[in-house]
Amino acid sequence: MAATREGATAIARSTKRSSAARRHVTVLLCILSATAILYSWNLATSGYSDYYSTAAKSMSVSWKAFFFGAFDPQSTITLDKLSGFLIPQALSARIFGFSSWSIALPQVLEGLVTVAAAYYVFSRWSGRLGAAVGALSLASAPLMISMFSHGMEDALLTMWTTLAIAAWQRAIDSERMGWLLGAGILVGLGFQAKMAQAWLVLPALCVGYVWMSHRPRTVKLRDVTWCLIATIVVSLSWMTAMTLIPSAQRPYFDGSIDNNIFSTVLGYNGINRFFSNAVPGALPGDPLFHPAGNAAIVGAVPGTIAHTPFKFFLPQYATQIGWFFPVAAAGLILGIAWVRTHRWPDMQRNLKAGLAMCSLLLISVGGVLSAMSLPHTAYLAAVMLPVAGLTGIGATLLIRAYRQETRWRLALPVAVGVQTVWCLVLLRSFPAFAAFLTAPVAALGSLGTVALAFHAFRPERIRRLLGVASILAVLGAALTPTVWTLSTLNPAFAGTADDAYGGPQVAAVAARKLVRHAAYGIGLDSNRSIQPTESIEASAFAYAQHRTSDQWALATDSWRSAAPMILRGQTRVLPIGGFTSRAPSPTAAQFRELVAAGRVRFVLLSPAEARTGVYHPNLDALTGWTMGHCQIVSPDLYLTAQLRAAAAGVTWDTLYDCDA
Template sequence: MTTALASRVAPGQVEENVEKPPGRWVRPAVFGLLAATALLYFWNLTASGYGNSFYAAAVQAGTQDWKAWLFGSLDSGNILTVDKPPAALWVTTAFARLFGFSSFTVLAPQALMGVASVGLLYLTVKRTSGPVAALFAGAALAVTPVAALMFKFNNPDALLTLLLIAGAYCTIRAIEKASPRWLAFAGAAIGFGFLTKMMQAFLVLPAFGLAYLIAAPTSLGRRSLHLFGALVAVVVSAGWFIALVDLWPADSRPYIGGSTDNSLLELALGYNGLGRIFGRGGGVMVGGPSGGTGGGNVGFGGESGLTRMFGASFGGEVSWLLPAALIGLVAGLWFTRRAAGTDKTRAALLVWGGWMLVTSLVFSYMSGIVHPYYAVALAPSIAAVVAISGTSLWRGRAHLAPRVFLSLMIAASAVWAYILLDRNADWLPALRWIVAGLGLVTATVVLVGLPPMRKLVAVIATAAVLTVGLGTTAFAVETAARAHSGSIPLSGPVTGGERGMGGGPGMEEGSSAEMGTLLAATTTKWAAATASSQSAANLELASGKSVIGIGGWSGRDPAPTLAEFQRCVAKGEITYYVEGGRGGGPGGGSTEIGDWVAANFAATTVGEQTVYNLL
């Protein structure tokens, strides 16, 4: 699009050339962007305590036992793992091992990943569209509310997002010179994305593959061969750990949490794969046309359908720039329709636009478990599409057609920001009117056309940026200022993390000051056992000891079985059984174990909880 439009710039019109050497301002601007991003993501970081206690407890276990670190075990005694592959835990646990286990070392790696994501997005967009577009893309990602949420929180999504951007960077490098090596690097990044959050990482593959197939400057046969090599890289970088888990004797490693047959591959295809999309294989129906169990539940995505990304669940998280991105993508592909097959701008739009469309559609129509924070993996693509298309249209503003599309992008951003802000009408009530008024005036001026006056051009450009970014920035800053905890954190001024499930760093569900003190004094392999991993995680964080979460996250994992639990008790390896938590679903043994404990041991009360001494 840059090539298609820049050649038509009118005499006297201010023109920005993406090919010219960057000015002296670029490097300070980039450092300023990264510094501001770091300030936003590290600001008030430890207010969230341990964030998601489920993953924080797994990090603690990894600092206490090497096998727990390798497999992502919830407890250092290695009964069972968390219900995700362990790549994100590898990184966080390494940080905690180096600097000690604390709230900061649990959350800081994600903040660093956020800064790295912004920087890498800048580098990727700069290769095709220049430093101005790259700075806009990086800034747009940094102030997306769901990014300000998840880069300050210890879910796997932060690492997944960084790896997806790395895959896009490598794909763009591969397209430039038809490089099979860079394309293989992209495949490796996606493979490790699979080891972070399984099949969600694969949503970008159609876009990457299509862009390379269309734009790489070599023959179709070579392009196809290179794509096959990249596919091999995906399989190898993801498959080595799957093979390791399958080859490792099952009786000397933890049970794979969330799976039905103690298999990481089954977990990927079932509970964390097709079950999430279709609501089967362990996934819970939460959103289909009938509403499922979460048709109106913001934490579970709300109703599925084409408008889900704009609804109450996902809208405030990620959709601020989505209308502009959709308009910009259409404009970009239209204006580059006659460009050479190797056109850089079109290739970039295929990479980022394909990522945006495929991910949005899958998230929109998922019938299984889906949470709003998943959208952080969508944020880089939206930011890149808006930046690339917006700056390219701005360069062609001497002509009516680019001005029409650009004014539509600005007006759509203003109107949609007004709607999103109006959903929280009591929070900064004047802001929505400021954004709407500024946006509509700016869109009108852009549509009418600007005289070739550099100062006036700068004023209108600034107004356009403010229109696009003011609402999402305010939401992101408010999100960053709040503490978040539980398993379903939410961004925004009203909800924050308060609608999340689970607890934060202090005396959480399944734990109390008295209970923490009691378990901290134990010397057995496991201080206690309780129903479900979430309750066990809270007890582990309160005591610093290993606790068995019977039945895993859902309470349905057959780990440990009653016979296994009885053997551990007979060996004197478990001190207490703590009643409470959820569990006992089909296939789980927590109810059976609880009944056996109640029938054979005396109960006492610690705090407000019933406890059995098993020694």
């Protein structure tokens, strides 16, 4: 009889686990389906990044450019960073053909993997409800929708780091070092996407493992050491492989002055960002010009808080990642209280792991982002996982406290009230767009708060009130974030391929313009297809390529001029100067040798506003030699009357013929 009862109990437990697993799968599939719609809605209109999309195009037509991450098809110069984030885009373009949707498609898939991994992690921290709320808040954040529906580097980085945290959670659950080693490998893969930014999660992974694992201290320290070794090996593997190839057989490494990829990655994109010229071989900063950054949003951040965590509460940032900050704060506060009082043993260890990881990520990743100027809003994606995780924990604990705990019953109505006020505060920055939201949000939030508070004191007498109060509270808290999420379905509010920003912009952001590149658009997002300069450059190239069989039909002193030609499928374009216009690729002496050897005949010199920065002595020497030794090609020879009329008032590029 005892054996029979034990068998029946085992079967019941197995059935219960299977039923719970099926519910998890069902919920996750629903969330992923909605996420796929959000992320893929604007694929056809996602657009291009002049700089990165050009490299993706080159990598899709040349395996050499693919390996090195070259900007041009003939692999004369690389990007000014590692190009791992472009590998999925280049492969997609090679398979489906180069288009805006084919290079945006990989980011959609990366977003789905990220949400699925986050759901798994959140389910360990706060159960099915917390997983659903956390995954939905992460997937529907305007920043995440914009980022995962465009081709940008932060998407792949976010996927790898989220998977690394999932592996960390498995290491905590299983007490097996292999999972922690896997987390280190995944961080190393994230390094290929966005270099040292991936390493910002390492302190959280290592400290969190030592904190949460039950293994002996010496064993934990050994495991962490192997994790760090795995991260470093994987991070440096690609750079090492490229360095082993002789310089004559590979492109020049942009971002360096010594043609060294380590100088580019660890100096120009790393240490030198914080300590000027700390790595001698890295390309130094422009001594005469310090731009505010590529994103228009940078100029709207007040200087007094630009380097503090308070900037995350500004409307231009909070509308992207922080609609549920009050719920996340409640999760942190209640979670700490519950862990300290040892309530709910069924959630104790997993809840502690979630609080530990979220807190450590906010300290390590959030601390660095707080201190630095953010050139792109996409950087904020790095803090979305801990914010979403705390949101899921907050929703779970608030509901549990309301149902079971007398001491904390009022936490839920207080949180709903604070959430309502927070949404109303953010709406004040959007008087035109959000005018219709203020009244319903205030009404629903207030009624929900009052009803929940009233029911908290009289739960037995007015049971029906709980359902009405819950509906009002959810509608009031979620109405504004939902409107912002749905607004991203409109291409005008979906962001660009160069910066993730979903929903309407605050007035200070919308008014911000980088005047220096006015002829080419804002920052990298030049939208050159509407500029007459693109047609002029295409006509100049067509003229040059029919008059020479040299290795390069034309050389240009600006990547902005080279980009539209390469995107059109031209391979005989020599870009000079790299992204900053200051890379010695080629030097003035090397360029003269190319002309003398008959490898370059035509040179397209851009107006000054097409260059990045204002200090580039090598390029000045090269263009000075060109203007002194080559002849200007009359625009009448390659421009039609209609095109000249359309470009009236525009300062276009000048074509030179260096044929001796």
